[in-house]
Amino acid sequence: MKNGLFLLFISIILTSCNSMAQNTEHKFTVVKTDDEWRKILTPEQFKVTRRKSTELACSGAYWKNHEKGIYKCVCCKLPLFDSQTKFDSGTGWPSFYKAIHKDAILEVADNSFGMERTEILCSRCGAHLGHVFEDGPRPTGLRYCLNSLALDFEKDTGKKEQ
Numbered sequence: 001m002k003n004g005l006f007l008l009f010i011s012i013i014l015t016s017c018n019s020m021a022q023n024t025e026h027k028f029t030v031v032k033t034d035d036e037w038r039k040i041l042t043p044e045q046f047k048v049t050r051r052k053s054t055e056l057a058c059s060g061a062y063w064k065n066h067e068k069g070i071y072k073c074v075c076c077k078l079p080l081f082d083s084q085t086k087f088d089s090g091t092g093w094p095s096f097y098k099a100i101h102k103d104a105i106l107e108v109a110d111n112s113f114g115m116e117r118t119e120i121l122c123s124r125c126g127a128h129l130g131h132v133f134e135d136g137p138r139p140t141g142l143r144y145c146l147n148s149l150a151l152d153f154e155k156d157t158g159k160k161e162q
Contacts, residue, residue: 026106030076030125041075048149049075049127052119057092060148065094068156076125077152080104081144089136089143094151096144097136105144107132120144 037050047053057063062071071081071094081096089095099105103123110119110131120129129150136143 026123026126028124028126032125037075042149045074045149048147049129052128054130055093055147055149060093062094062146062148062151062153063092065153067153070100070154070156071096071146072152072154073122073125073127073129074150074152075127076122078104078122078124080122080129080151081146083156087137089145091143091145093130093145094148095136096146097138097140097142099144105129120146122150 034046034050038046041049044055048055065083065086068083070079070083071086072079079100081098082100085096085098087095087097106121106123106126108119108121110117117131117133120132121127122129127150128147130144130146133143133145134141
Protein backbone atom coordinates (compact mmCIF):
# COMPACT_ATOMS: atom_id res chain seq x y z
CA MET A 1 0.00 0.00 0.00
CA LYS A 2 2.77 2.45 0.93
CA ASN A 3 4.65 1.64 -2.29
CA GLY A 4 1.50 2.31 -4.33
CA LEU A 5 0.95 5.71 -2.71
CA PHE A 6 4.62 6.58 -3.15
CA LEU A 7 4.48 5.68 -6.85
CA LEU A 8 1.30 7.73 -7.29
CA PHE A 9 2.94 10.71 -5.58
CA ILE A 10 6.05 10.43 -7.79
CA SER A 11 3.85 10.09 -10.90
CA ILE A 12 1.94 13.27 -10.03
CA ILE A 13 5.18 15.18 -9.46
CA LEU A 14 6.70 13.98 -12.73
CA THR A 15 3.61 14.79 -14.79
CA SER A 16 3.37 18.23 -13.20
CA CYS A 17 7.03 18.89 -13.97
CA ASN A 18 6.52 17.68 -17.53
CA SER A 19 3.57 20.06 -17.92
CA MET A 20 5.69 22.96 -16.65
CA ALA A 21 8.51 22.08 -19.04
CA GLN A 22 6.10 22.34 -21.98
CA ASN A 23 5.33 25.95 -21.03
CA THR A 24 8.95 26.95 -21.52
CA GLU A 25 9.04 25.85 -25.17
CA HIS A 26 6.82 28.76 -26.26
CA LYS A 27 8.32 32.26 -26.25
CA PHE A 28 5.82 34.76 -24.85
CA THR A 29 6.15 38.29 -26.24
CA VAL A 30 4.72 40.01 -23.15
CA VAL A 31 6.82 39.14 -20.11
CA LYS A 32 6.54 40.87 -16.73
CA THR A 33 7.65 40.21 -13.19
CA ASP A 34 5.11 39.24 -10.53
CA ASP A 35 5.37 42.76 -9.09
CA GLU A 36 4.59 44.28 -12.50
CA TRP A 37 1.57 41.98 -12.94
CA ARG A 38 0.33 42.82 -9.45
CA LYS A 39 0.33 46.53 -10.37
CA ILE A 40 -2.08 46.01 -13.28
CA LEU A 41 -4.24 43.12 -12.02
CA THR A 42 -6.56 42.75 -9.07
CA PRO A 43 -5.45 40.17 -6.49
CA GLU A 44 -8.12 37.77 -7.82
CA GLN A 45 -7.03 38.25 -11.45
CA PHE A 46 -3.41 37.67 -10.46
CA LYS A 47 -4.30 34.48 -8.61
CA VAL A 48 -6.19 33.07 -11.62
CA THR A 49 -3.97 34.22 -14.50
CA ARG A 50 -0.51 34.03 -12.96
CA ARG A 51 -1.02 31.26 -10.35
CA LYS A 52 -3.43 29.03 -12.33
CA SER A 53 -6.28 29.27 -9.87
CA THR A 54 -9.96 28.87 -10.81
CA GLU A 55 -12.85 31.12 -9.88
CA LEU A 56 -15.94 29.53 -8.36
CA ALA A 57 -18.60 28.34 -10.81
CA CYS A 58 -21.40 30.85 -11.44
CA SER A 59 -19.39 33.65 -9.82
CA GLY A 60 -17.73 35.30 -12.82
CA ALA A 61 -18.85 38.45 -14.60
CA TYR A 62 -19.14 36.82 -18.03
CA TRP A 63 -20.70 33.39 -17.60
CA LYS A 64 -24.18 34.84 -18.26
CA ASN A 65 -23.09 37.69 -20.55
CA HIS A 66 -25.12 37.61 -23.78
CA GLU A 67 -23.90 40.86 -25.33
CA LYS A 68 -22.08 40.91 -28.66
CA GLY A 69 -18.38 41.64 -28.56
CA ILE A 70 -14.86 40.33 -28.13
CA TYR A 71 -13.32 38.67 -25.07
CA LYS A 72 -9.69 39.66 -24.57
CA CYS A 73 -6.90 38.55 -22.24
CA VAL A 74 -7.15 40.63 -19.05
CA CYS A 75 -3.34 40.78 -18.84
CA CYS A 76 -2.24 41.81 -22.34
CA LYS A 77 -5.54 42.58 -24.16
CA LEU A 78 -5.00 40.00 -26.93
CA PRO A 79 -8.36 39.20 -28.58
CA LEU A 80 -9.19 35.58 -27.73
CA PHE A 81 -12.86 34.72 -28.28
CA ASP A 82 -15.81 36.22 -30.16
CA SER A 83 -19.24 36.28 -28.51
CA GLN A 84 -20.63 34.55 -31.63
CA THR A 85 -18.87 31.35 -30.51
CA LYS A 86 -20.05 31.58 -26.87
CA PHE A 87 -22.60 29.06 -25.65
CA ASP A 88 -24.28 28.03 -22.40
CA SER A 89 -22.44 24.89 -21.31
CA GLY A 90 -24.32 24.63 -18.02
CA THR A 91 -21.01 24.64 -16.13
CA GLY A 92 -21.12 28.13 -14.60
CA TRP A 93 -18.11 29.38 -16.57
CA PRO A 94 -18.05 31.27 -19.88
CA SER A 95 -17.70 28.67 -22.63
CA PHE A 96 -16.79 28.97 -26.29
CA TYR A 97 -16.45 26.44 -29.09
CA LYS A 98 -13.73 28.27 -31.04
CA ALA A 99 -10.94 30.79 -30.45
CA ILE A 100 -10.74 33.93 -32.62
CA HIS A 101 -7.53 32.58 -34.16
CA LYS A 102 -5.75 29.28 -33.61
CA ASP A 103 -2.59 31.16 -32.59
CA ALA A 104 -4.38 33.26 -29.92
CA ILE A 105 -4.23 30.47 -27.38
CA LEU A 106 -1.68 27.89 -26.39
CA GLU A 107 -2.73 24.41 -25.32
CA VAL A 108 -0.66 22.67 -22.65
CA ALA A 109 -1.08 19.26 -21.00
CA ASP A 110 -2.30 19.68 -17.43
CA ASN A 111 -1.99 16.56 -15.31
CA SER A 112 -2.37 18.31 -11.96
CA PHE A 113 -4.49 16.78 -9.22
CA GLY A 114 -4.31 13.38 -10.92
CA MET A 115 -6.49 14.51 -13.84
CA GLU A 116 -5.68 14.59 -17.55
CA ARG A 117 -6.81 17.92 -18.97
CA THR A 118 -5.68 20.49 -21.50
CA GLU A 119 -4.95 23.92 -20.08
CA ILE A 120 -5.27 26.96 -22.28
CA LEU A 121 -2.98 29.96 -21.99
CA CYS A 122 -2.86 33.32 -23.71
CA SER A 123 -0.22 32.87 -26.41
CA ARG A 124 1.07 36.43 -25.96
CA CYS A 125 1.61 36.60 -22.17
CA GLY A 126 1.07 33.07 -20.83
CA ALA A 127 -1.95 33.95 -18.70
CA HIS A 128 -3.89 30.93 -17.47
CA LEU A 129 -7.34 31.20 -19.05
CA GLY A 130 -8.95 27.86 -18.23
CA HIS A 131 -9.20 24.46 -19.94
CA VAL A 132 -10.51 22.97 -23.18
CA PHE A 133 -12.63 19.83 -23.31
CA GLU A 134 -13.94 17.70 -26.15
CA ASP A 135 -17.62 17.86 -25.17
CA GLY A 136 -18.67 21.07 -26.91
CA PRO A 137 -21.18 21.76 -29.66
CA ARG A 138 -20.75 21.63 -33.41
CA PRO A 139 -18.93 22.59 -35.50
CA THR A 140 -15.76 22.01 -33.43
CA GLY A 141 -16.97 19.73 -30.62
CA LEU A 142 -14.76 21.75 -28.26
CA ARG A 143 -15.63 23.56 -25.03
CA TYR A 144 -13.18 26.26 -24.03
CA CYS A 145 -14.11 26.71 -20.37
CA LEU A 146 -12.72 30.05 -19.17
CA ASN A 147 -12.37 32.08 -16.02
CA SER A 148 -14.15 35.46 -16.24
CA LEU A 149 -11.30 36.89 -14.17
CA ALA A 150 -8.91 36.10 -17.04
CA LEU A 151 -10.98 38.11 -19.51
CA ASP A 152 -11.87 41.65 -20.50
CA PHE A 153 -15.00 42.12 -22.60
CA GLU A 154 -15.16 44.72 -25.35
CA LYS A 155 -18.77 45.31 -26.32
CA ASP A 156 -19.57 45.59 -30.03
CA THR A 157 -20.94 49.10 -30.49
CA GLY A 158 -21.86 48.53 -34.12
CA LYS A 159 -19.53 51.30 -35.26
CA LYS A 160 -16.91 50.43 -37.86
CA GLU A 161 -13.43 51.97 -37.67
CA GLN A 162 -12.41 53.87 -40.78
